[in-house]
Amino acid sequence: MAFQTGKKVLLKVSPMKGVMRFGKKVNLSPRYIGPFEIIDCVGPVAYRFALPHNLSKVHPVFHVSMLKRYHGNENHIIKWDSVLLEKDLRYEEEPIEIIDRDVQKLRTKEIKFVKVKWKHRRVEEAT
Incomplete structure (x- = not known):
């Protein structure tokens, strides 16, 4: 290049x-x-x-x-x-805030998810 x-x-x-x-x-x-x-x-x-x-x-x-x-x-x-x-x-x-929470239920256990907004990123890029 x-x-x-x-x-x-x-x-x-x-x-x-x-x-x-x-x-x-x-x-x-x-x-x-x-x-x-x-x-x-x-x-x-x-x-x-x-x-x-x-x-x-x-x-x-x-x-x-x-x-x-x-x-x-x-x-x-x-x-x-x-x-x-x-x-x-x-x-x-660095994480700034937790935007969303979710729980996925399986047969014997529950998996918790959180969506995090990062410091130098836009809201669309939250993971």
Whole structure:
């Protein structure tokens, strides 16, 4: 995948590994922040970005595997100013509230379900 100078792209970030949520370790799918403008091409698979001041602790050169084309659809983008990113582009997901509860009854037992709204996600993305 190749990008042109001046184009905007999204940058992949992922939740911290090993964060305990309700007693279980869970890997959530990576999310993207941005869009950020490409300043120049450093190598065949590396690009330098114009990052805002809030992300000054993050190195501005990224491998092409960390990038995604920006098409103007903001449904899957996390606002970069609302997330506290570590140097390795990880962030911590936290539950905010329980939206819904349900009980599924089997023959001999009951299974309880809860629908949780997460901190940096919309209501539609509750799990």
